Amino acid sequence: MKKYLFLSPAKLNLVLQVLGRREDGYHNIYTIFQKIDLFDEIEIKKGVPDFRLEFITKGINIPLEENLVYKAYVKFKQAFNLRENHHITIKKTIPIGAGLGGGSSNAATVLKGLAYIYGIDQQTPVLYDIAKELGADVPFFLSPYATALGEGIGEVLTPYPTFSAxxxxxxxxxxxxxxxxxxxxxxxxxxxxxxxxxxxxxxxxxxxxxxxxxxxxxxxxxxxxxxxxxxxxxxxxxxxxxxxxxxxxxxxxxxxxxxxxxxxxxxxxxxxxxxxxxxx
Known part of the structure; x- marks a missing residue:
């Protein structure tokens, strides 16, 4: 068994404008995302007999099948035909449901973490396709950008200057x-x-x-x-x-x-x- 530790950052929406409702039920937005140094810690153990997802926190009562991290994990295994199981432990610091993107960040960090473990390019389009399916904020957390302009539903990203503060x-x-x-x-x-x-x-x-x-x-x-x-x-x-x-x-x-x-x-x-x- 081998274990890996990854940091999962929070984000701020410095700006958030809602431009209109789309035919698919989503909304087009104009936002400026900013990653900040508030982190959850994610441990992934490889070479275990079964799958396990554990949160070290209070207040998470989401059924496993609806959890973004679990969805990301399943989609990654399907996309890259992985048969190994993993234990994923998430130590939460980012407040839940607070507008800081904790769940989206956790999902993206698991995608990036698994890609690292198996030597897969973290910027491969396959991961971005998965991220877009998971949620509007997930592509930003998957991206290498610390700051980005988000358009479409938030998944169309353009680098934006980082202003220190x-x-x-x-x-x-x-x-x-x-x-x-x-x-x-x-x-x-x-x-x-x-x-x-x-x-x-x-x-x-x-x-x-x-x-x-x-x-x-x-x-x-x-x-x-x-x-x-x-x-x-x-x-x-x-x-x-x-x-x-x-x-x-x-x-x-x-x-x-x-x-x-x-x-x-x-x-x-x-x-x-x-x-x-x-x-x-």
């Missing part, structure tokens, strides 16, 4: 269903995106960090407005909502906001607070 994340102790958010967005017609230049960081551009879900989510969960106000009062240069929430983040460019991080942890004991940086 610290991000102070506040993750409330509730989940927001992506399905609920899209169903209640009230989109009646298609629109063109507000485009972002590559010359300046998104938070330094006149339109700010647009997230089309912000009004809906803040109305449903007014507590988020209080958290946003606290971040603004702490001197960040911008505040954003990641994905459909509920995680909000403050952007700090010049100084490491360690004292702000400690103060917010003490003040809001019922939320999770993380101080992270962008990956490059």
């Amino acid at each position: 610290w991000y102070l994340l506040i993750c409330p102790d509730f989940e927001i269903s992506t399905k609920w958010a899209y169903q209640n967005l009230g989109l009646t017609k298609s629109k063109n995106p507000v485009y972002y230049s590559t010359e300046h960081s998104p938070w330094r551009q006149p339109q700010g960090l647009i997230n089309d879900f912000k009004a809906l989510v803040f109305e449903k969960f007014p507590f988020l407005k209080e958290l946003e106000a606290q971040l603004k009062a702490c001197g960040c240069c911008a505040v954003g909502l990641s994905g459909t929430g509920p995680t909000i983040f403050g952007v700090f460019e010049k100084e490491l906001p360690f004292y702000v991080y400690e103060a917010l942890k003490k003040k809001f004991r019922k939320v999770r607070v993380f101080l992270v940086q962008n990956l490059e």
Whole structure:
């Protein structure tokens, strides 16, 4: 038996615009993805008698057949005709259902990990085909990009400059269903995106960090407005909502906001607070 350890990063949607509903039921979007140094740890053991998937965390009650990691594993074995079994253990740090892409990242990391173990090119189109079948965020996590513009349903990726910053994340102790958010967005017609230049960081551009879900989510969960106000009062240069929430983040460019991080942890004991940086 041999074991391998892989890190599975979280992401932020610095920008998220919903452009219209497609005939297949999905939505076209315009988003800027950013990988951050908040990680789950994934251990894959090779040469075991049976398959096992274990999560070290609380709150995951997804049936095995519906779990993205399991789906990724099955599709990989089918695509590359593997007969060996594996034990996969995932130690969760990324909050679940928080708009940080933890499940998609775990699925992509298992695809990349298995490719590494068996000497398969991690950028082979076969893996991207699998990633697209699994979910809109999975191709970004499979990609080598630390920052990317995502179009289509998020799977059409273009490299975007990485602008260095610290991000102070506040993750409330509730989940927001992506399905609920899209169903209640009230989109009646298609629109063109507000485009972002590559010359300046998104938070330094006149339109700010647009997230089309912000009004809906803040109305449903007014507590988020209080958290946003606290971040603004702490001197960040911008505040954003990641994905459909509920995680909000403050952007700090010049100084490491360690004292702000400690103060917010003490003040809001019922939320999770993380101080992270962008990956490059």
